[in-house]
Amino acid sequence: MNRFGKDSRWIIPLSRRRKRKKTENKVRYVVMNVYCPNGCSLMDNQNNINGYPGIRIKYKRPGMDGEFVISAIEGDFSKTILSGILEEGVKDELYCPHCNTIFKKLVNCDCSSDGDMVVLGLTKTLDYNNAITFCNVTGCTRGSFIKSGDVIRHVRLRAT
Ligand SMILES: [Zn+2]
Numbered sequence: 001m002n003r004f005g006k007d008s009r010w011i012i013p014l015s016r017r018r019k020r021k022k023t024e025n026k027v028r029y030v031v032m033n034v035y036c037p038n039g040c041s042l043m044d045n046q047n048n049i050n051g052y053p054g055i056r057i058k059y060k061r062p063g064m065d066g067e068f069v070i071s072a073i074e075g076d077f078s079k080t081i082l083s084g085i086l087e088e089g090v091k092d093e094l095y096c097p098h099c100n101t102i103f104k105k106l107v108n109c110d111c112s113s114d115g116d117m118v119v120l121g122l123t124k125t126l127d128y129n130n131a132i133t134f135c136n137v138t139g140c141t142r143g144s145f146i147k148s149g150d151v152i153r154h155v156r157l158r159a160t
Pocket residue numbers: 036037038039040096097098099100101
């Protein structure tokens with residue numbers, strides 16, 4: 001294909017010239033339900049974060065324990081601490097607030113020598129292909145949605 005026009009100007013194919021839509025960056029996933037390894041729902045309808053029910057988690061480390069709620073929105077690291085104190089850069093073991101089962105760990109996180117990526121299933125029976133994962137060190141923003149079926153919803157967030 002001849003890419004030069006009559007006057008020898010470079011012709012950029014349309015597909016490459018098309019601009020990315022600005023809204024693309026604002027499309028995020030929201031977890032509608034997430035479960036502990038025993039199948040308890042961790043959704044907390046009493047504690048909404050940015051308009052959606054949060055995910056309630058129990059934490060423990062030597063000398064401290066409590067509960068917090070994290071945002072169900074992908075990439076949103078907002079958190080409401082219900083009890084206890086979290087320390088930046090410190091790891092907590094994470095548990096189900098209903099049955100006290102410790103969450104499964106997938107891999108180590110790069111953020112510190114002992115950070116773990118915990119995994120929570122989007123289905124009652126844990127399926128690592130339908131799960132979310134995040135680091136158990138306070139302040140670490142590593143985490144992702146591994147895969148989704150109908151269990152998570154695609155939403156558009158308003159620009160903040
Ligand atoms: Zn449980």
